Amino acid sequence: MKILKAAMDTFAKQGLEKGTIATIAREAGIGKGTIYQYFQSKEEIFEQIILVVFDEMFQAWMQLIQDDWDPVKKLKLIIDYTIDTTLDMAQSGNKEQFSMVMEIMLYAYRNNTKISLDKVLQHIYAIFEPIIEQGILKGLFKPVDVKYFSFILFSFLDGFGLHMFFQYRHYNNDELKRTMKSIILKGILL
Amino acid sequence: MKILKAAMDTFAKQGLEKGTIATIAREAGIGKGTIYQYFQSKEEIFEQIILVVFDEMFQAWMQLIQDDWDPVKKLKLIIDYTIDTTLDMAQSGNKEQFSMVMEIMLYAYRNNTKISLDKVLQHIYAIFEPIIEQGILKGLFKPVDVKYFSFILFSFLDGFGLHMFFQYRHYNNDELKRTMKSIILKGILL
């Protein structure tokens, strides 16, 4: 939706507080009042952004994962994909979108938003669970606790992404990918 | 320093934007004007907080690491320590300090602050380098790229800490520790 797009651009560029409704309206080419026909408040825009972003993330990962490849290949794919998209974002105009999402998550963490941060995250963690399960069943992975490993895996990927943003100038991507994969795969492979 | 302490408490409790200079002054038991004798602006307070927090973190880790134990034990220690302190923070009154630090980092990332986020982070990554080096030299660790592994390690720990905050109710700590250690150690051990 046009407004949400403009809001994301604005918040990404200027941050949650400095990005004003007026700017979003101008960016969307509409009047300020119109925004309030579609969103009850600035906070609701935050919530919708989180939902959209996580839903897109969810969809993207589900597509990576639903195919017939074996779990090891999938895990490699996930890591590659994370790094690739992180770097794409870092190098494209969407550069600040990552920090915007983090800002909204911190906002949701602090304030009682309608959107449950817990739920949204659990939803994401759950994506990885079938892969891990499958890997264990196939005798490829160690018999780790599926929930815990998924949680840790996503937290690693997220932390890695975050620091990539903070530091993205300094590293060679291929080398990073190789090291990441080496660590995580060793961690899970029998 | 009294002001910085009050500022950290205030920002942790209320967030960077909602935490006002007035509140900090009241919390510190001084006048609003006095704060401006020690800091040029609210932004400078952010910067000083980052410096202090990362310096304390630096000191704490340096102490963990400077002893004579072997690298494997140190790595285990680091992971335990990270999880323990994260949980301590999550369960103590300092609960929100973690998100405040993240908020300031995002702030520093977005705005051109005097404090270089890069430098501060590089400083932290560097803590881990000697351990890795030592481990490799001793033939205990795989011959990974020291810089890259350190970067990844801290980004993992940070992401893990962040998600612990978002989700800290849901997990059993001992199980988490065991899984974390298993992953990271397998990743690095020969």
Added chain:
Amino acid sequence: MKILKAAMDTFAKQGLEKGTIATIAREAGIGKGTIYQYFQSKEEIFEQIILVVFDEMFQAWMQLIQDDWDPVKKLKLIIDYTIDTTLDMAQSGNKEQFSMVMEIMLYAYRNNTKISLDKVLQHIYAIFEPIIEQGILKGLFKPVDVKYFSFILFSFLDGFGLHMFFQYRHYNNDELKRTMKSIILKGILL
């Protein structure tokens, strides 16, 4: 008319400023735009409400007064009626209609509305004039100035009604009626 009814309900419940055109439209079960087909502006709705309210009031009093009873009985009737309807309003759902009318009168007093507050009020005062005249002619009332007495009488009744609203919990109605009648009748009777 449906719109006017909805407007009165809305303004009574929410006040002149907080009662919005949107609410009136919803209450009337029509679109916002439709209201502007029947009224030029919110102000015109105020004006029409005043007209309707005062016309109803006028009709009600005219009916009380047009019968053949003697002036003394009519005067008693008027006082009873005023108190009864005031209390009815105070105790029914229309509780706030009285203050709405007062609000509109103040509005009309302040702003140059098309509706002349003067005229509307003069119209009401004039209701009482025939009774007073009749009473004087019949030798029952003192030879007061008819216009002045009517003006004062209605201002008394209005002030009384207003304060009944502000204070309606605190008094016994029968006692109030008796005292009111005693004062006003003594004031006019020879």
Added chain:
Amino acid sequence: MKILKAAMDTFAKQGLEKGTIATIAREAGIGKGTIYQYFQSKEEIFEQIILVVFDEMFQAWMQLIQDDWDPVKKLKLIIDYTIDTTLDMAQSGNKEQFSMVMEIMLYAYRNNTKISLDKVLQHIYAIFEPIIEQGILKGLFKPVDVKYFSFILFSFLDGFGLHMFFQYRHYNNDELKRTMKSIILKGILL
């Protein structure tokens, strides 16, 4: 106080809603923010105005009433005073102050303000009670219910004042005074 004075002028001139904080600040020769150092909200200004206005009214009436004159003379005085000050206000620059007070009372009636409209009014009614009591004791007044008569008396005076404002062009003041006094005194005198 300077702000309260400016607020009263502004609200009197422009009404409660159209009178803005910006205007009050300009009128008072101060910045907008300064107003919020002394008042928590626009509503609190309303409340303080009511308190001040009723307190002044209270003081003025107390002075009229505390002297040694007999109750009949006092009652006459009260009526004269009410009409005189009403007319003074109507003809001076304070012309709209009366309707402002009424607006605030309606506001207080509708919204749950900190100021209790009931209490403030009861306080005023109570002013008249000693006179009535004294008059009854001295055998000058009928043995009316003191509370009720006081309530009615003030409601009459208030209603009369209100209508004077709505209609003040049309009447001869001396004639009004005479008629008012005649009615009210007959109503109470034995």
Added chain:
DNA sequence: AATGAATGAGCTTTCATTCAT
């Protein structure tokens, strides 16, 4: 050095009104 009263830019939000459909 310490203060806090004063400030005004800047924010979110509301809502009467318009007008293309």
Added chain:
DNA sequence: GATGAATGAAAGCTCATTCAT
């Protein structure tokens, strides 16, 4: 005729910062 999406002026309120004391 009926509609409601779009609008933007306008409002109350906040708060980092200044500066006279």
